[in-house]
Amino acid sequence: MAERDLDGWTIAFDLDGTLVETAADLIGTLNRMLAARGIAQMPVEAAQHLVGHGALALLRHGFQEAGAVWEDAQAPALLQEFLDDYLANIAVHSQPYEGVVETLDRLAARGAILCVATNKRTDLSVALIEALGLGRHFAVVCGPDRVSARKPDGAHVREAVQMAGGDPTRSIMVGDGAPDVQAAKNAGVPCVVVTFGYTPIPAAELGGDVLIDRFAELEAAVGRLIAAQ
Numbered sequence: 001m002a003e004r005d006l007d008g009w010t011i012a013f014d015l016d017g018t019l020v021e022t023a024a025d026l027i028g029t030l031n032r033m034l035a036a037r038g039i040a041q042m043p044v045e046a047a048q049h050l051v052g053h054g055a056l057a058l059l060r061h062g063f064q065e066a067g068a069v070w071e072d073a074q075a076p077a078l079l080q081e082f083l084d085d086y087l088a089n090i091a092v093h094s095q096p097y098e099g100v101v102e103t104l105d106r107l108a109a110r111g112a113i114l115c116v117a118t119n120k121r122t123d124l125s126v127a128l129i130e131a132l133g134l135g136r137h138f139a140v141v142c143g144p145d146r147v148s149a150r151k152p153d154g155a156h157v158r159e160a161v162q163m164a165g166g167d168p169t170r171s172i173m174v175g176d177g178a179p180d181v182q183a184a185k186n187a188g189v190p191c192v193v194v195t196f197g198y199t200p201i202p203a204a205e206l207g208g209d210v211l212i213d214r215f216a217e218l219e220a221a222v223g224r225l226i227a228a229q
């Protein structure tokens with residue numbers, strides 16, 4: 001394999017369900033809020049499909065699916081309660097998926113610029129990434145608050161790549177859910193879909209360009225996409 005053969009390419013990563021297995025901590029916060037209101041908790045497996053559209057969507061749909069009262073007027077206070085609890089427990093169970101660190105190191109060694117485009121707020125994303133020691137890999141971490149429009153809008157991918165110093169016409173998105181694939185399509189960027197994330201729609205039906213079952217398959221997938229350009 002040629003050295004630095006990915007010079008000039010940028011890879012934008014989704015965070016939850018793609019780089020890091022975060023569902024247990026996110027659902028843990030949801031469950032503590034439900035318990036505080038006398039509502040039965042949700043098993044992580046039953047609730048993890050809620051991850052990927054940001055904290056407010058997880059909270060609203062989690063409350064509704066658990067049978068808790070949801071009033072939009074209460075949303076700001078409930079969201080603040082969620083964010084405070086989650087930040088205090090951000091990496092209790094959360095771990096990078098197997099192969100993430102090694103693969104990111106190899107992609108960087110081959111010259112790729114790496115960045116994060118997530119619907120998790122930037123401060124929480126940075127806190128998680130730093131807690132797991134992943135910060136050195138990324139030129140920039142872009143939550144929805146750092147871009148003009150969040151995934152599935154293509155601006156999230158385009159602007160994250162540009163902030164990283166990359167070129168959106170020479171970039172690849174890697175994600176686990178519909179917001180990622182749609183954002184990539186809207187940005188005109190090819191998309192690798194991981195099958196181990198949190199999508200309620202089967203990963204194979206999301207419309208991505210390449211599917212991978214393990215993170216270690218990413219290098220080969222990137223090579224295939226670039227060869228097909």
Ligand SMILES: O=C(O)COP(=O)(O)O
Pocket residue numbers: 014015016017050051052053054055058117118119120121177
């Ligand atoms: O739902 C979230 O908080 C973020 O999800 P994402 O990292 O998969 O975009």
Ligand SMILES: [Mg+2]
Pocket residue numbers: 014015016017018051052175176177197198
């Ligand atoms: Mg995701």
